[in-house]
Structure formats: structure tokens, C-alpha cells
Amino acid sequence: MDNGASSYRRFLDGDENAAGEIMQELFFSLVFFVDRYVRDVHTAEDIAMDVMSDLFVHRHRYNFKTSLKTYLFMRGKSRAIDFLRHRKAIEMTELTEAEAAEDGDIESKVIEDERKRALSAALGRLPEDMRAAVHLVFFEEMTYDEAARVMGKNRKQIDNLLYRAKKELRIMLGKEVSGDEEY
16 A cells, blocks of 8 residues: 555646545545644644645655655644644544444444543543554554654654553553443
């Protein structure tokens, strides 16, 4: 999986359909990532659209040294921080709940929803760096190196953040579900 790099090469070679493929593949994950910083989906969409527009207008800026997804997330993070500097408010949003599976009985859906809510709440209580690292590695499926580039840290720092985040989540989730053997 090249995270859009081959589509971008085709775009540079004149294939206009490749731009749509890049937008379809990466736009919404970029919006979700930026939204974690700005806490406003409409602002996140605007920032993501600006980042994507810059990609297509300023073709020389992306040099293929990192994956396209990593490049876009770095640009998105930078734009989000600039936005927040102007607004003087740095906050992160909780994870939105994913839809329950269409198959299965109601009881299992309710249990799954409760688990997702507990996880979302626990993630919301983590420090910003831990939340961002968890989001990039586990939800955006970036490598530790890619997440490190996006966050401006080294690989070992990402490893440490994830280790501490998992430990904190185990403690938080363990306290919330104590006495319930199903978890």
C-alpha cells in the first residue's frame, strides 16, 4: 500500500482522475486527524481541503521521501496548530463512535457500544501526545516512523508514548469494568 503515492505520480503525469482517487483515499482520514486538534469538523474539513489544494497546486513541494499520507498529515497538523494559535485554544476531541455491526443481536450491540464508549472516554483522558500517537498508529495505521514524523518526535518517543498509553488505558478501563467478568 503506497498511501496514494502512485496516484500522485499519475496526477503529475497528467491523469486528472488520479486527483479524485487521492481525495477519495486520504481526504476523510485527514479531516478526522485534523479534527482531533481543532475540535470542529467544519474547520477540519476546510483545513484538509486547503492541504489537498496545496498538494495539487504546488506540485513541487511533495518529494516522495515520505508516504503521501504522512506528508499530508504533517501539513494538516501544521495548519491545525497555526489555526489554533490564531484562536488561542488547544483542545482535542474524543473519538467518535463507530457504527455497530448490522448483524448480530441487540445485546451484543449494546455491549459493544458500551466498550466503545468506555474506550473513547479513556482515550479522551490521555495526554494530547499519547492520544495523537494512539490515533496515528492504531486508527490511521501509520508506522512508528511515520507517526514520529507527523508528531515531530523520534521513533523511540512514539514507542514510549504508546507503551505508556496502553498502560494508562489498561488501568482506566480496568477500573471502569471491575466486577464485570465479560470484559
